[in-house]
Amino acid sequence: MTGRTGYHAGLAAEEIVSRDYQRRAHSVAAQRWRGKSGEIDLIMRDGTTVVFVEVKKSRSFARAATRLSRTQMDRICGSASEFLAGEPLGQLTDVRFDLAMVDGAGAVQVIENAFMES
DSSP: HHHHHHHHHHHHHHHHHHHHHHHHTTTEEEEEETTTTEEEEEEETTTTTEEEEEEEEEESSSHTTTTOOOHHHHHHHHHHHHHHHTTTTTSSOEEEEEEEEEEEOHHHEETTTTOOOO
């Protein structure tokens, strides 16, 4: 997917994932949050835990999983650190980094703690 079609497919996938998290009692803290390091697709709250979610859409979950690169993980971690600067506990906030995949049929699969800042 490229251009406008890819952009709208990405927005739709993020909305599907956001609803999935909300069904599981998470609340939305931010969507498409942008810091100096880049953008985070979704930031959710699970109680006191801030969950940073990278959304990947592809025809299959396996293909979507291969689309998360080390460079993207580093960028997301940098942006997460910027976001946490505005939280009451700052960098001491409990966090999780999830990969949420959406397949061609619109089904969602989430890998919690998919990557950690290193």
